[in-house]
Amino acid sequence: MIDGIRERLLVQPGRAAGIRDRDPADRLGLDGKEESQELVDTLILELRGLQERLWAEARRSLLVVLQGLDTSGKDGTIRHVFHGVNPQGCRVASFKVPTVTELAHDYLWRVHAVCPARGEIGIFNRSHYEDLLVVRVKKLVPRAVWRRRYRHVRELERILAEEGTTIVKVFLHISPGEQRERLQARLDDPEKRWKFRAADLEDRALWDAYTDAYEDALTKTSTAWAPWYVVPADRKWVRNAAVASLLVETLRELDPQFPEPAEDMSGIVVE
Amino acid sequence: MIDGIRERLLVQPGRAAGIRDRDPADRLGLDGKEESQELVDTLILELRGLQERLWAEARRSLLVVLQGLDTSGKDGTIRHVFHGVNPQGCRVASFKVPTVTELAHDYLWRVHAVCPARGEIGIFNRSHYEDLLVVRVKKLVPRAVWRRRYRHVRELERILAEEGTTIVKVFLHISPGEQRERLQARLDDPEKRWKFRAADLEDRALWDAYTDAYEDALTKTSTAWAPWYVVPADRKWVRNAAVASLLVETLRELDPQFPEPAEDMSGIVVE
Numbered sequence: 001m002i003d004g005i006r007e008r009l010l011v012q013p014g015r016a017a018g019i020r021d022r023d024p025a026d027r028l029g030l031d032g033k034e035e036s037q038e039l040v041d042t043l044i045l046e047l048r049g050l051q052e053r054l055w056a057e058a059r060r061s062l063l064v065v066l067q068g069l070d071t072s073g074k075d076g077t078i079r080h081v082f083h084g085v086n087p088q089g090c091r092v093a094s095f096k097v098p099t100v101t102e103l104a105h106d107y108l109w110r111v112h113a114v115c116p117a118r119g120e121i122g123i124f125n126r127s128h129y130e131d132l133l134v135v136r137v138k139k140l141v142p143r144a145v146w147r148r149r150y151r152h153v154r155e156l157e158r159i160l161a162e163e164g165t166t167i168v169k170v171f172l173h174i175s176p177g178e179q180r181e182r183l184q185a186r187l188d189d190p191e192k193r194w195k196f197r198a199a200d201l202e203d204r205a206l207w208d209a210y211t212d213a214y215e216d217a218l219t220k221t222s223t224a225w226a227p228w229y230v231v232p233a234d235r236k237w238v239r240n241a242a243v244a245s246l247l248v249e250t251l252r253e254l255d256p257q258f259p260e261p262a263e264d265m266s267g268i269v270v271e
Numbered sequence: 272m273i274d275g276i277r278e279r280l281l282v283q284p285g286r287a288a289g290i291r292d293r294d295p296a297d298r299l300g301l302d303g304k305e306e307s308q309e310l311v312d313t314l315i316l317e318l319r320g321l322q323e324r325l326w327a328e329a330r331r332s333l334l335v336v337l338q339g340l341d342t343s344g345k346d347g348t349i350r351h352v353f354h355g356v357n358p359q360g361c362r363v364a365s366f367k368v369p370t371v372t373e374l375a376h377d378y379l380w381r382v383h384a385v386c387p388a389r390g391e392i393g394i395f396n397r398s399h400y401e402d403l404l405v406v407r408v409k410k411l412v413p414r415a416v417w418r419r420r421y422r423h424v425r426e427l428e429r430i431l432a433e434e435g436t437t438i439v440k441v442f443l444h445i446s447p448g449e450q451r452e453r454l455q456a457r458l459d460d461p462e463k464r465w466k467f468r469a470a471d472l473e474d475r476a477l478w479d480a481y482t483d484a485y486e487d488a489l490t491k492t493s494t495a496w497a498p499w500y501v502v503p504a505d506r507k508w509v510r511n512a513a514v515a516s517l518l519v520e521t522l523r524e525l526d527p528q529f530p531e532p533a534e535d536m537s538g539i540v541v542e
Binding site for chain 2: 058101104105106107108109112113115117118119148151152155156158159160162163164165
């Protein structure tokens, strides 16, 4: 466990996120890859146990929102941090360009539909935040439309939280230099080339606009009931240890319990 | 059209609903059944035309929430007022006791899922308001849980409204005497007896508690973007004329338009 991980990465509700002042290459006090891997292995074991209890308890749920620019490591985080959990109680929702049916409803309709049920861990690979980010940067909707969405999102998250979902929102924070290397690696490696899209370069050119949009989104939607954490993600091993620590600390606090048997079974003998 | 129908029946946002001070037998200035039926027929024709344009425009939607005590006429209102509209663009959602899957999510999950798509008219026969009403009266959840739901509901409705759904909420207001007659009629008429449930009498015994719960719900959730209307429903012909007038006046104001053709087709000759 990285000590005080939540306090260190938290976007304090009501305060500026200050993304630009945070170091994407922060080691969070970890010595190196090996130490980090050991830590992650231990945390994954604990996460597995906590999830089992969350699932058995079936009263509350956990929603993990993963956001970050291209190559920030959303897929990698899911692969590394969640590979130990029981897939029956864990569902990943990846939000792509909305379908015609989805566009026929409000932008939160498809999001609400795949929120985790009681006992489940839900992971959003991208999320409703795209409707505050990409639509703003690419000017897909007028300013008046995306501006009011901060409130929408805060309030939908409040509903989820008050009805039993714990929400952890993670912004994977990388530097432009690290992104350059990762994009180049995708181009150079025949096994990674399928991941490269020409649009990645268009988005890269909009780096500042995206950072502004993230700064606003994190500042305006980090709340007591659905906080944002800025995870330094230039080093994958720091990122994994940080996300695993965040989740374990959150679930420890939730402290899910195996349910009591419905009736006293102490006298029962199976013959 | 009943003149000024919305102003007359509106629960002014921020003001007490005052259900007990409103007359369930109000005629709203209508002379009698015959005059009312003529009016309803005219309004239904207009409603049909407005719905056709709403559907063709496919940019906005209308959500009609119908609430009221047993026998207040929710089914009858749907039958009489909506029988003329094109069912392709109109969907009725009836909210029964939640299923196990529905209970595994927050109470608004199943509601959001069936909200009308752009172009559609959605009709809720009972609704998310049951989770502020029956759960309170029957003490199904603690006070702290239902109290915070007023805000949830206001804010989800704000999301829907700001994203393109016009919301009209109708409370069908009947008197205890009228309910007695309708329940008795159900018992006495072999063709209506299937509608009678023993639980109707239990609910009837809780009349005051339900009225208190409705008074609070209407007061706290009538907003500029999702207003409540209290429709006098002791007389079915008044009720039908009032609901039809409300909907037509709302849709007239929306003024949906047939979309412009995507390109100029003036020169095209079909040979």
